[in-house]
Amino acid sequence: MKIVVPAKRAVDYNVKIRVKADGSGVELSNVKMSMNPFDEIAIEEALRIKESGKATEVIVVSIGAAQTAETIRAGLAMGADRGVHVKTDGPVEPLAVAKLLKGVIEAEQPGLVIMGKQAIDDDCNQTGQMLAALLGWPQATFASKVVPGDGVVEVTREVDGGLQTLELRMPAVITTDLRLNEPRYASLPNIMKAKKKPIDERTPADFGVDVTPRLTVLKTSEPPARSAGVRVGSVSELVAKLKDEAGALQ
Numbered sequence: 001m002k003i004v005v006p007a008k009r010a011v012d013y014n015v016k017i018r019v020k021a022d023g024s025g026v027e028l029s030n031v032k033m034s035m036n037p038f039d040e041i042a043i044e045e046a047l048r049i050k051e052s053g054k055a056t057e058v059i060v061v062s063i064g065a066a067q068t069a070e071t072i073r074a075g076l077a078m079g080a081d082r083g084v085h086v087k088t089d090g091p092v093e094p095l096a097v098a099k100l101l102k103g104v105i106e107a108e109q110p111g112l113v114i115m116g117k118q119a120i121d122d123d124c125n126q127t128g129q130m131l132a133a134l135l136g137w138p139q140a141t142f143a144s145k146v147v148p149g150d151g152v153v154e155v156t157r158e159v160d161g162g163l164q165t166l167e168l169r170m171p172a173v174i175t176t177d178l179r180l181n182e183p184r185y186a187s188l189p190n191i192m193k194a195k196k197k198p199i200d201e202r203t204p205a206d207f208g209v210d211v212t213p214r215l216t217v218l219k220t221s222e223p224p225a226r227s228a229g230v231r232v233g234s235v236s237e238l239v240a241k242l243k244d245e246a247g248a249l250q
């Protein structure tokens with residue numbers, strides 16, 4: 001069984017996001033980019049399934065400009081077998097990403113697609129759901145445990161107030177939540193090995209997909225600045241202040 005893992009290049013989670021002066025978006029020039037953290041979790045899960053003997057190949061797919069190849073290499077350095085890079089001129093919206101992924105998946109015929117629940121740049125949380133709908137495959141979002149069986153996969157999902165366990169027929173789409181696993185670091189030998197692993201380059205035209213944006217961003221703005229706090233001299237002063245504030249709220 002093959003496992004396909006879509007992975008997005010996004011602003012690194014440690015970067016302090018700055019909004020462009022004209023409000024058209026966030027500053028991306030000279031900003032550190034990395035693999036979307038939920039996608040690292042997806043690759044880790046795919047590798048663990050392969051290491052348990054239940055999969056034979058892990059394929060990382062990324063859609064984006066030339067530098068996106070670095071994100072695929074990072075996945076190959078973790079241990080994935082090969083990559084597919086669908087080259088685009090700029091960022092692509094979730095529906096177009098889902099259509100392109102559908103094209104790659106129809107060619108690869110994997111038993112599982114494991115991907116992030118959301119990309120931390122736009123926080124869309126749409127691509128996995130759209131992809132499952134386009135493929136007509138079962139989906140389990142926000143996975144915190146994945147147990148592949150014989151033709152089925154059991155997925156535990158994090159839902160409001162607890163956990164839900166589903167059994168899906170394979171092939172299926174799974175999106176990862178934060179607690180599914182802790183991704184491994186790429187070792188130096190694996191980084192070297194990754195340089196020789198193949199990356200297949202494709203274009204949206206290969207899949208007949210129009211990636212023209214359908215959404216218009218009207219405005220991007222920073223969250224309101226926090227107002228200054230008050231320093232208190234002792235615990236009793238703090239308690240008195242809290243009581244005063246609570247009284248004022250009633």
Ligand code: AMP
Pocket residue numbers: 006007008009036038039061062063064092094097115116117118119120122123124125126127128
């Ligand atoms: P989103 O719906 O944008 O929040 O993204 C959810 C997931 O879809 C991500 O965690 C990735 O696994 C996948 N994804 C989104 N955009 C891309 C992209 N450009 N290339 C590859 N995978 C993507």
